[in-house]
Amino acid sequence: MNLLSLLPLPVITAVCGAGVCAAYIEAPGSINGATINLDGELYYPSNITIERYEPWKNTARMIIRYHKRLMPRIHLSDSLTGSTTIEEVYGEKVKPAFVTFTGQKGNIYSGTVAGSMFSHYNYRGEEEQKRLAMLEDKKIEFIFPDDNRPVTGSTKGPKTLKEGAILQIQTDKRAFSYKIGSNCMLLYYFLKYPDEKEAGIVLDLDKQPGKPDISLCLSASDTFEEVMTMFDPEPYIVFTKKSSDKIYEGAFFGYLYGYTTDPETNDAQEPNYTVIFREKLLSIKIILPLISQ
Structure with a gap:
C-alpha cells in the first residue's frame, strides 16, 4: 500500500x-x-x-x-x-x-x-x-514516514528467525549483510498480531568491519540519547514479498548508528558516546537457512 x-x-x-x-x-x-x-x-x-x-x-x-x-x-x-x-x-x-x-x-x-x-x-x-x-x-x-514506502504489510513474515538466517539490509548509504550466529546475535524478533505482516527486531551487531573501535546498532529512534536507554524502540519491518518459503523481503524503518565509546569511561561513570554516522534503513531481505540449525 x-x-x-x-x-x-x-x-x-x-x-x-x-x-x-x-x-x-x-x-x-x-x-x-x-x-x-x-x-x-x-x-x-x-x-x-x-x-x-x-x-x-x-x-x-x-x-x-x-x-x-x-x-x-x-x-x-x-x-x-x-x-x-x-x-x-x-x-x-x-x-x-x-x-x-x-x-x-x-x-x-x-x-x-x-x-x-x-x-x-x-x-x-x-x-x-x-x-x-x-x-x-x-x-x-x-x-508518518517521510517517503512513499509501504506502511502496511502484504504478506506474512517468517514465524521465527534462527541461527544461520541471512539478513541483507539496504540503507540510504550502502548495502550490507549479517548472518545470525556469525556476525550478529538475534535478541528479539516478534511478529505483530493479528495479521503477522509487520515485525520488530532487535539485533546485537558486531563492530564495524575493519574499524574495531566503532560499534553498530539499529534503532527506530532518530535521537541517539534515546537509543542508549531501555526505552530504545525497535526497527520496524513491513513485509511486502515472499519469494519462497525461505526468502522474505520488506521495507525496513529505522536507523543504523555507528558510534564510539570513550576509552577512559569506567564502571562508575556514565558511558560517553560519540556518534560517527547515522544511516536511514530502507529495506531488508531475510533468507532462512535451508536446514534448521
Missing part, C-alpha cells in the same frame, strides 16, 4: 460561528506506520497495535495498545481508549478515545485527544503498577 494514497490533501472547510471562521483538516484514512507523539511521549509502530481506527471528517475514534519489552522480564503496556475505569480498559465493549485533527504539515498530522491512558508494567509475569490517567484535549501527533 502506498503511503501517499493514505495521506489526503488538507480539506479546508469554513466553520463559522460568532463571525469567526476556522478550517479543519480531514483525518488520515489510516494511521498505519505512524509514530504517535502523545503530549511529548513517543510511541513507535513496532510496539503499537491499532485495535480500532474510525476516521470521520476531521475526527477519529481509536483504540491503541502499546507493548514494550524493557528488559527480558520487564514489560510495559499502555492502552489509549475512552475508558473511565481500569476495569473498562480490557472489557468486551471498550470505549474509543476521540481525536480531533487540527493541522497537517507535511507528513505530520496534529490534533487533540480526549480519553484515557492506562499504563502498567509486569515484572516476571506479575503486575507491579497500574495507573489510569484521564486525557482532556491533550496534544497528539501522528508522524
Whole structure:
C-alpha cells in the first residue's frame, strides 16, 4: 500500500460561528506506520497495535495498545481508549478515545485527544503498577514516514528467525549483510498480531568491519540519547514479498548508528558516546537457512 494514497490533501472547510471562521483538516484514512507523539511521549509502530481506527471528517475514534519489552522480564503496556475505569480498559465493549485533527504539515498530522491512558508494567509475569490517567484535549501527533514506502504489510513474515538466517539490509548509504550466529546475535524478533505482516527486531551487531573501535546498532529512534536507554524502540519491518518459503523481503524503518565509546569511561561513570554516522534503513531481505540449525 502506498503511503501517499493514505495521506489526503488538507480539506479546508469554513466553520463559522460568532463571525469567526476556522478550517479543519480531514483525518488520515489510516494511521498505519505512524509514530504517535502523545503530549511529548513517543510511541513507535513496532510496539503499537491499532485495535480500532474510525476516521470521520476531521475526527477519529481509536483504540491503541502499546507493548514494550524493557528488559527480558520487564514489560510495559499502555492502552489509549475512552475508558473511565481500569476495569473498562480490557472489557468486551471498550470505549474509543476521540481525536480531533487540527493541522497537517507535511507528513505530520496534529490534533487533540480526549480519553484515557492506562499504563502498567509486569515484572516476571506479575503486575507491579497500574495507573489510569484521564486525557482532556491533550496534544497528539501522528508522524508518518517521510517517503512513499509501504506502511502496511502484504504478506506474512517468517514465524521465527534462527541461527544461520541471512539478513541483507539496504540503507540510504550502502548495502550490507549479517548472518545470525556469525556476525550478529538475534535478541528479539516478534511478529505483530493479528495479521503477522509487520515485525520488530532487535539485533546485537558486531563492530564495524575493519574499524574495531566503532560499534553498530539499529534503532527506530532518530535521537541517539534515546537509543542508549531501555526505552530504545525497535526497527520496524513491513513485509511486502515472499519469494519462497525461505526468502522474505520488506521495507525496513529505522536507523543504523555507528558510534564510539570513550576509552577512559569506567564502571562508575556514565558511558560517553560519540556518534560517527547515522544511516536511514530502507529495506531488508531475510533468507532462512535451508536446514534448521
